[in-house]
Amino acid sequence: xxxxxxxxxxxxxxxxxxxxxxxxxxxxxxxxxxxxxxxxxxxxxxxxxxxxxxxxxxxxxxxxxxxxxxxxxxxxxxxxxxxxxxxxxxxxxxxxxxxxxxxxxxxxxxxxxxxxxxxxxxxxxxxxxxxxxxxxxxxxxxxxxxxxxxxxxxxxxxxxxxxxxxxxxxxxxxxxxxxxxxxxxxxxxxxxxxxxxxxxxxxxxxxxxxxxxxxxxxxxxxxxxxxxxxxxxxxxxxxxxxxxxxxxxxxxxxxxxxxxxxxxxxxxxxxxxxxxxxxxxxxxxxxxxxxxxxxxxxxxxxxxxxxxxxxxxxxxxxxxxxxxxxxxxxxxxxxxxxxxxxxxxxxxxxxxxxxxxxxxxxxxxxxxxxxxxxxxxxxxxxxxxxxxxxxxxxxxxxxxxxxxxxxxxxxxxxxxxxxxxxxxxxx
Numbered sequence: 206x207x208x209x210x211x212x213x214x215x216x217x218x219x220x221x222x223x224x225x226x227x228x229x230x231x232x233x234x235x236x237x238x239x240x241x242x243x244x245x246x247x248x249x250x251x252x253x254x255x256x257x258x259x260x261x262x263x264x265x266x267x268x269x270x271x272x273x274x275x276x277x278x279x280x281x282x283x284x285x286x287x288x289x290x291x292x293x294x295x296x297x298x299x300x301x302x303x304x305x306x307x308x309x310x311x312x313x314x315x316x317x318x319x320x321x322x323x324x325x326x327x328x329x330x331x332x333x334x335x336x337x338x339x340x341x342x343x344x345x346x347x348x349x350x351x352x353x354x355x356x357x358x359x360x361x362x363x364x365x366x367x368x369x370x371x372x373x374x375x376x377x378x379x380x381x382x383x384x385x386x387x388x389x390x391x392x393x394x395x396x397x398x399x400x401x402x403x404x405x406x407x408x409x410x411x412x413x414x415x416x417x418x419x420x421x422x423x424x425x426x427x428x429x430x431x432x433x434x435x436x437x438x439x440x441x442x443x444x445x446x447x448x449x450x451x452x453x454x455x456x457x458x459x460x461x462x463x464x465x466x467x468x469x470x471x472x473x474x475x476x477x478x479x480x481x482x483x484x485x486x487x488x489x490x491x492x493x494x495x496x497x498x499x500x501x502x503x504x505x506x507x508x509x510x511x512x513x514x515x516x517x518x519x520x521x522x523x524x525x526x527x528x529x530x531x532x533x534x535x536x537x538x539x540x541x542x543x544x545x546x547x548x549x550x551x552x553x554x555x556x557x558x559x560x561x562x563x564x565x566x567x568x569x570x571x572x573x574x575x576x577x578x579x580x581x582x583x584x585x586x587x588x589x590x591x592x593x594x595x596x597x598x599x600x601x602x603x604x605x606x607x608x609x610x611x612x613x614x615x616x617x618x619x620x621x622x623x624x625x626x627x628x629x630x631x632x
Contacts, residue, residue, distance in 0.1 A: 244428040245380065245421030246288040252387065252415025253281035256302055270408035271304070272400035278303040280411050286323060288428035294323040298346075302409060304397050311356040313397045315409075319348025319369060331433035334540065340375040340429060344387070354399045367393035375417070380426050383417040424573075522548050522568045522577075526621045527607050531588040532580030535595050535602035544568050544575035547599070551579060554594060571619045578605070 258277040284298025302315040324343045327336035346369040354361040371389035391409040536547035555562035582588040608622045
C-alpha cells in the first residue's frame, strides 16, 4: 500500500510541475502580447454543497471511500485566489466537511486549510468566443486537516496532511462575478472513521457550487480572459532576419563615422591656438550637422513607421481618426473578426458606387465595440443614397455626422476628428 501511495504522490507531483511549466510559458508570451496591469488578478470565492457517502451505490467516482459505511452530508467554505498567469492561479482556501456514519454511529468534523493551484483550460481554445463565458479548469492542492471524531464512547482530535484534486466549470456573468460548479476528491487521514485499515488514505468526494468575485477596474477583465497568443508568420520572421543582417553593415558605417570624427578632432586641435574663433564656428557647424543628421534619421524612422501603419490600415480598415463629415454606420460588434467580415460584405456591395470602397469602408474601436462605417461624405444626400443600398442587408444602418455634439463628446473620446476628405459618389 505504501508503494501505491508513493506512486500516486509522484504522479500528482509530476502533473503539477508540468502544469506550472505550461503556465510559466503562458506568462513569458503574455509579456509580449498584452499589458498585465489591464486585467483582474485577485479574487475571492465562497462555495457549498454535498459530501458523498460511502454506501456501495451509485457511480464509483461520486462516492467517498472510507473503511466503514457513511451517509451523504454537507460541506462549505471559501478562499482567495491570485492569478500568476492567464493559465495558472494560486489560492488559499478553507473548507468545513462533515462525515457521518450510517445510522449516526459516529460524526467527524473536518476543518481543512489548503494551498491550491487552478489551471484554466479555456486557454486551449482562447481564440473562440466561447472561452469568454465557459472555462473548464483543473484544481490540485495540498493542505492540513484539523478534525474531531466523536462516537458514543470515543472522542479523538487530530491534524494530518491531505492531497486534493478536482475538476470544475466556471460560467462568467460579468467582469466581476463568476459562478462555478466543482467536483473534488480529498485523500487525507486514514482515520476519519477512526479505523486505520484498508487503503492508505480515506477518500472524501464532494460536489459544490459557488460564486467567485474578481477585484479590479470597471473595464478590466479576469486574467484568464487575456488574448490568445499570436505566432509570427514566415514573412515576419524573414523580415526580422533581414533587419538583423543589416546590423553588421550599420556598425561598420558607425565605425567609419567615428574615425572621421576623430580625424576632424585632430585637425581642429592643431588649428585651435591659431584660429580659435574659426574653430568655434566649425564646432558649431559640426554640431548643427550632427543634429540635422539625427533629426533626419528620426524623421526617416517616423515616416517608415507611418508608412507601415498606413499599409496596415489600408488592408484592415482600422483607424482612430475620422475626417469631419457624414458617415453611414452599418455594423458594430465586440469582435474585430465580425467587423472585418461585415466590412468585406460592404466593399463588395459598393464596388462601382463609390471610388475605392476598400479605403472608404473603415473600422474604429470605440470603448468595447468595433464600429464599421462608410465615409466621409460632404453631402448628407450622398450618405443617404449609400444607406439605401445597404439597408436590405444591414437593417440597423444609419447616418452619423462628425464632429459629434458636445453632450456626446465623452462617448466618442477614442476617435479623433480631422480635416474633411470627401468620399462622395461617382459621377
